[in-house]
Amino acid sequence: MKPEKILNISVDCVVFGYDTTTKSLNVLMIKRYLKDKQKILVNDYVLTGYHVYTHEKLDDTATRVLKELTGLTDQYKKQFKVFGDPNRLSNEKDLIWIKNEEFNLRTITVAYYFLLKTEDVDLSKNTNDAEWFPVNELPQVGFDHEKIIMEAYDDLKEKCLSEPIIFELLPDKFTINEVQDLYQSILGIEIDNRNFRRKLINKKYIIALDEKQIGVSKKPAQLYMFSKDIYDKVFQKNYLITI
Structure with missing residues (x-):
């Protein structure tokens, strides 16, 4: 039986990766692309997330999302905030995407971040057009995901001074x-x-x-x-x- 989704609750994952060669802290994002005939409607990047299944704990959803994106499971993770502003998905491109994907406009997102080394992720095997971006040089970002990334980054900066x-x-x-x-x-x-x-x-x-x-x-x-x-x-x- 196919798992049943909770249509207005999702988990979004900020995957931080450190590149020891470039000495940069990066975020792993996936391409969001939608075309109608000859017109490009949406062309930007978003975090990886998914609806929570009815049988899942939130931590299990986050682990599932990470595994689908990177193939990894046993990584440091932290649930850091819930994003539930009624207008968080009201951007024109977001509305086009939501209509195409048929998910709830009033979706509440529980946000996590993960820590890993960029070298541990083989992007050549990724099917979601995933790409690393320096945290301070983000591309055009969809939804409210830039806000989620920056709040995760603020939490990471605070946490790295009090925990190893x-x-x-x-x-x-x-x-x-x-x-x-x-x-x-x-x-x-x-x-x-x-x-x-x-x-x-x-x-x-x-x-x-x-x-x-x-x-x-x-x-x-x-x-x-x-x-x-x-x-x-x-x-x-x-x-x-x-x-």
């Missing part, structure tokens, strides 16, 4: 410079290198490894890892790093 979630965006083994680059990319600020390094390596849950970078042209840097076990033991409700 940035390590979800890094390799298991990383350098101090890679951690600093990631913080700078998320927060949009320059960080004093020497001060940052001292504070980070003094954290008990940042473990120095007996390994260095390989395959680099410059002097290889020391590698570290994040220990969640140690973090959980020493955690106190204060900032992870004071920048």
Whole structure:
């Protein structure tokens, strides 16, 4: 039996991915395109979302959406806000799309964001024309999805200063410079290198490894890892790093 959808409740997912090559925080979006005869009616990008099935928990819907988009399931996720403004889908292009797709104009969206590494997603196998965009260089965006993205981004910036979630965006083994680059990319600020390094390596849950970078042209840097076990033991409700 085909699952039954709740027609006015959906889940939208902001998938953040960090690209260690370009040192940029990105959002994964899909193309929204509709053509009538020779006229293009809609041509922009949106977040991936879907209606909630009657038998599903909201978290299950979000996980399903992520899996369909990326093939991944076990990623950091956070439900951060509900968007229910009566006029949130009133843009002309949105109304055209809604009529074509036959879904409820008064749809309430529960928004989640996910954290992953861009290299973990193989877009060549994606059937939805998915594409990564830097969070500060978004394309033309449909619905109220730019608002959803920016509110997710604000939450991420706040959360990364109080919880060790940035390590979800890094390799298991990383350098101090890679951690600093990631913080700078998320927060949009320059960080004093020497001060940052001292504070980070003094954290008990940042473990120095007996390994260095390989395959680099410059002097290889020391590698570290994040220990969640140690973090959980020493955690106190204060900032992870004071920048």
